[in-house]
Amino acid sequence: MKKITIGCCVCAMLLVLNACSVHNVTKGMEDGEHYDAVISVKGAGKAEAADEGPERLETETDQRSGQDLSETAQQLKELREMLGKTDEDAAALFGGGEENWTADKSILVGRNYEARLFETEACIYTSYDENQTVGMIFVEMPDGDAGQLFKQIETALGQAPDEETVDEEKSWQWQMEDCVITLYEIEGTVSMDLVKGI
Numbered sequence: 320m321k322k323i324t325i326g327c328c329v330c331a332m333l334l335v336l337n338a339c340s341v342h343n344v345t346k347g348m349e350d351g352e353h354y355d356a357v358i359s360v361k362g363a364g365k366a367e368a369a370d371e372g373p374e375r376l377e378t379e380t381d382q383r384s385g386q387d388l389s390e391t392a393q394q395l396k397e398l399r400e401m402l403g404k405t406d407e408d409a410a411a412l413f414g415g416g417e418e419n420w421t422a423d424k425s426i427l428v429g430r431n432y433e434a435r436l437f438e439t440e441a442c443i444y445t446s447y448d449e450n451q452t453v454g455m456i457f458v459e460m461p462d463g464d465a466g467q468l469f470k471q472i473e474t475a476l477g478q479a480p481d482e483e484t485v486d487e488e489k490s491w492q493w494q495m496e497d498c499v500i501t502l503y504e505i506e507g508t509v510s511m512d513l514v515k516g517i
Contacts (some may be wrong), residue, residue, distance in 0.1 A: 391477040394436050397501075398509050401445070402498055402515040406430070413443060427451065437471060439463045448515070456513045463509035465489065469502060476500075 401412055409430055410416070416432035429445035436443070441460045448454030460468075469491055473479060480491040480502075489504040495516065502511045 374513060391437060393472040395472065395475055398436075398443075398456055398458070399495070399498055399500075401456060402453050402513060406447065406451065409445060409453055416443070416445075416481055419444070429453070436460070437463065437468050454515050458511045459515075460509045460511075465502065465504035465509045468509060468511075473499070 324391065330420060366509045397412070400407060404412075406418075413432040417428035419428045419431050420426065421428060427447060429447050432443040434441055436441060437460065439460050439462050441458050441463075443454060444457045444459075446455040446457070454493075472491075472493070476493055476495070477501040480494065481494045482490075482492040484490045485505075491502045493500045497516050499514045501509065501514075503509070
């Protein structure tokens with residue numbers, strides 16, 4: 320009888336000690352156990368973060384958008400100002416670029432540049448007019464996002480496109496005082512050109 324009583328006491332003590340031991344919450348969660356208290360505490364933390372978060376995130380987003388807009392506007396301005404420049408002046412832009420001559424080297428067609436524009440790598444090709452000044456600029460962006468770039472240009476210029484073609488080949492055109500800007504998306508390839516105004 321003593322043995323049974325001692326055995327019962329030992330079992331009871333083990334149960335009490337087990338109940339008082341620290342439970343591995345992470346392990347339990349991995350095993351699929353539910354911890355309402357843990358979830359509610361985490362939820363409360365998220366709720367507090369949510370009270371502060373959206374305003375903070377909105378500010379960050381606004382700042383980021385402002386930077387994007389400012390950068391896009393600045394790069395569009397640089398491209399537009401390139402129109403009408405002589406080769407001597409154009410040679411100092413976008414890292415200088417390389418001269419592009421006809422096969423017989425008799426005519427300087429324009430310059431080829433590589434630069435980072437609108438948050439992507441771009442190839443820029445200029446074409447000189449009869450006065451040997453930049454008459455057209457063609458920008459090719461192999462990894463560009465047409466939808467994102469469209470929004471950036473529209474916001475930077477402060478106006479919707481004057482012409483829009485949405486088909487297999489998509490294009491949007493803005494008529495400016497000094498030039499015409501056209502954005503293209505053809506078979507997933509994004510490009511744009513700027514043509515000097517008449």
